[in-house]
Amino acid sequence: MTEQPTSFERPQAGVDPADDRGALLRTSEDLRAPGSSPGSPALPLQPSTAAEPPSGPRATPACGRDVEPASSGVPAAGAQAGTSTGPGAPLASGEGPEHAQPATAEQDAHRPRPADAVPEQPGAAPERPGGERRTGQRLPGSGPMPMRRDGDRLRFVGAATRRIARGMDLDEIVMGLCRATVPTFSDAILVYLREPLPVGDERPVGPLVLRLRRTDRIPADRDSENGFMPAPQPEQPAALSAVTNELCEVRPGSALGEVLRGVRPVFTETPSARAALCELLGEDTDLAVPGGQRAILAPLRGRRRVIGAALFLRRPDRPAFEQDDLLVAAQLATHSALGVDKAVLYGREAYIADELQRTMLPETLPRPTGVRLASRYLPAAETARVGGDWYDAIPLPGSRVALVVGDVMGHSMTSAAIMGQLRTTAQTLAGLDLPPQEVLHHLDEQAQRLGTDRMATCLYAVYDPVAHRITIANAGHPPPVLLHLGGRAEVLRVPAGAPIGVGGVDFEAVELDAPAGATLLLYTDGLVESRLRDVWTGIEQLREKLSATAQLTGPDHAPPLEALCDEVLDMLGPGDRDDDIALLAARFDGIAPSDVAYWFLEPEDSAPGRARRLARRALARWGLEELTDSVELLVSEVVTNAVRYASRPITLRLLRTDVLRCEVGDDVPQLPRLRQARATDEGGRGLYLVNRLARRWGATRLSTGKVVWFELNRG
Numbered sequence: 001m002t003e004q005p006t007s008f009e010r011p012q013a014g015v016d017p018a019d020d021r022g023a024l025l026r027t028s029e030d031l032r033a034p035g036s037s038p039g040s041p042a043l044p045l046q047p048s049t050a051a052e053p054p055s056g057p058r059a060t061p062a063c064g065r066d067v068e069p070a071s072s073g074v075p076a077a078g079a080q081a082g083t084s085t086g087p088g089a090p091l092a093s094g095e096g097p098e099h100a101q102p103a104t105a106e107q108d109a110h111r112p113r114p115a116d117a118v119p120e121q122p123g124a125a126p127e128r129p130g131g132e133r134r135t136g137q138r139l140p141g142s143g144p145m146p147m148r149r150d151g152d153r154l155r156f157v158g159a160a161t162r163r164i165a166r167g168m169d170l171d172e173i174v175m176g177l178c179r180a181t182v183p184t185f186s187d188a189i190l191v192y193l194r195e196p197l198p199v200g201d202e203r204p205v206g207p208l209v210l211r212l213r214r215t216d217r218i219p220a221d222r223d224s225e226n227g228f229m230p231a232p233q234p235e236q237p238a239a240l241s242a243v244t245n246e247l248c249e250v251r252p253g254s255a256l257g258e259v260l261r262g263v264r265p266v267f268t269e270t271p272s273a274r275a276a277l278c279e280l281l282g283e284d285t286d287l288a289v290p291g292g293q294r295a296i297l298a299p300l301r302g303r304r305r306v307i308g309a310a311l312f313l314r315r316p317d318r319p320a321f322e323q324d325d326l327l328v329a330a331q332l333a334t335h336s337a338l339g340v341d342k343a344v345l346y347g348r349e350a351y352i353a354d355e356l357q358r359t360m361l362p363e364t365l366p367r368p369t370g371v372r373l374a375s376r377y378l379p380a381a382e383t384a385r386v387g388g389d390w391y392d393a394i395p396l397p398g399s400r401v402a403l404v405v406g407d408v409m410g411h412s413m414t415s416a417a418i419m420g421q422l423r424t425t426a427q428t429l430a431g432l433d434l435p436p437q438e439v440l441h442h443l444d445e446q447a448q449r450l451g452t453d454r455m456a457t458c459l460y461a462v463y464d465p466v467a468h469r470i471t472i473a474n475a476g477h478p479p480p481v482l483l484h485l486g487g488r489a490e491v492l493r494v495p496a497g498a499p500i501g502v503g504g505v506d507f508e509a510v511e512l513d514a515p516a517g518a519t520l521l522l523y524t525d526g527l528v529e530s531r532l533r534d535v536w537t538g539i540e541q542l543r544e545k546l547s548a549t550a551q552l553t554g555p556d557h558a559p560p561l562e563a564l565c566d567e568v569l570d571m572l573g574p575g576d577r578d579d580d581i582a583l584l585a586a587r588f589d590g591i592a593p594s595d596v597a598y599w600f601l602e603p604e605d606s607a608p609g610r611a612r613r614l615a616r617r618a619l620a621r622w623g624l625e626e627l628t629d630s631v632e633l634l635v636s637e638v639v640t641n642a643v644r645y646a647s648r649p650i651t652l653r654l655l656r657t658d659v660l661r662c663e664v665g666d667d668v669p670q671l672p673r674l675r676q677a678r679a680t681d682e683g684g685r686g687l688y689l690v691n692r693l694a695r696r697w698g699a700t701r702l703s704t705g706k707v708v709w710f711e712l713n714r715g
Helices: 105-110 146-165 170-181 255-262 271-281 323-360 413-431 436-450 535-553 561-569 607-622 625-645 686-693
Strands: 188-194 208-217 247-250 295-301 306-313 371-378 389-396 400-408 456-464 469-475 481-483 489-491 509-513 519-523 581-588 596-601 650-656 659-666 696-702 705-713
Touching: 146 170, 146 323, 170 188, 170 208, 170 323, 208 306, 247 255, 247 271, 255 271, 255 295, 255 306, 271 295, 271 306, 295 323, 306 323, 323 413, 371 389, 371 561, 389 413, 389 581, 400 413, 400 519, 400 581, 413 436, 413 456, 436 456, 436 469, 456 519, 481 535, 489 535, 519 535, 519 561, 535 561, 561 581, 596 607, 607 625, 607 650, 625 650, 625 659, 625 686, 625 705, 686 696
Parallel strands: none
Antiparallel strands: 188 208, 188 306, 208 247, 295 306, 371 581, 389 400, 400 456, 456 469, 469 509, 481 489, 481 519, 519 581, 596 650, 650 659, 659 705, 696 705
16 A cells, blocks of 8 residues: 655654654554544543653753643653754754644544545555554654664764774874864864884883874864864964973873773763863863863773873864764774774884885995996885895905895895895805805805795996906896997896806806996896886887987086986886886996006015015106105005915005005915004004004905005095
């Protein structure tokens, strides 16, 4: 049958007519006696239930007038369920003011039925017990339905928690809480967090200090005269952070400490909660918190401890918070606290990964003689700056330099850890002055000791600025590109070899010319390979990019290294960042033959005197006579120590660059040590003099012995 829409609403028996949660709807047919005809009078309401006033305190509507119990079981006008007459009464979404008044039972019984009304048939919709039946229709002028109000809260909590959960770091989560609650749930919010925030299982050792992290409020132009904010000054807009206490130390046993320990949100109308609020905001605060249930103080508890508090505020002209709003505040506080906990843990993990990657890579590049260096490193993702790519520049004896670039499979913490071990191994092997192919062979053995699935590619090159030659060995890495002074870029033909970690393979080294003014570019595959292009296409694009950049500076000038690195990285498109990128550029300046003096000395007693004479002549030829006394003294001491232990000819070499460098080599692998000589010792003062007079000095072990060197400033 077709059910006629009802136009009246009757409260359920035994329910407070002023209760917002209302009563079930009844039609006039529902109140008729069973088996009666449609025209028979309706049953009167039972005075024993409907006429009794509600128990408990007297209900007070928004207008402030007391509601008297209605006689004859009929509620008074304006006191029906969900009806509010005050100016600030809450309304359901899309509801307007209420005007309809309920009729009495007698009026309802004698009201004429429509002519087209159809009596109920046996197949009609079943009635609820007691004759109740929901119509599914919204009555004009009725208050919010129970499920409508609860559903609104659920939808708000769901949307707010989703917005909070979208945050990755601490500021995003706190901002999400503020933006989700203002102005939907509250007119203003203050968020306090612990200072400092504990991380994971850390136990705070200091007192509990809360710092005001963020505030948010309805814009000042929407505030009323009775708002809780002071009037903003024209020259300085008012802000919550300017009128509240920024730091608050929570004393043990204080009112604020008890509220935080209770974890549950509370209204600030009770004396204890009011004292806690005063302690949080400060005694001299200018923030006027409205009375009544218009402020909620919600502790923020993480997984293990309280990490802050949130204060929700409403203006006096807005409806006060209800009891169910405490549950909403609890949900917001819980999700925010857990999000803050996760953000702090994520920040610590990201910091550890970033520090690990930073310490694995060279903090600064060295300044070896005859070569200039520049580098770049780009992680695969900005959120996790950790990977397996690395580069290095290691000074070697004889003013040489080792250039290394490598790539461990993957870009994770494990890859970074393996990369650090391989880089340390490469530095140790470079200190032994091993040939490039031997260095790769030992790296391969080290990778197999680390695990069977530890794979990496590496390119190891040694540049000699005196001979203007470079020796390169490759282990499955993309070939380097050499940019000549005239603008021609060529991909060096270096045997690729097998990656490090395969085992049982030999590596081959090639020696090539390295003319002055040329630039060698070493890189990882992330620069030239992506989902949009293969590695050889990327290498060709890199070669063309280098040539085009060199043409801008002319045929007689090489492009600046830093600008060249930036231009190379600009070739990457939006979808070309699939892997980490390590880039090392070396500009070969070399050392001219006229700036090098080289001699062999027999290990005999006359060797120190001959070394002094040879050094004096070289300094006179170079116009560095002011360094003669210092050089003669230091050369004599170093050569004397070499003669004492050497069995083969000693080498003496002077290099004139921006500094004067002296190198003495012998066949004894034992390195000298600086020690403090006693007054009775006849020797042991040679290295002490070198340490005091030289700009820098050092000793490096070679496969055939060692080299002791020192440097002096020129003029």
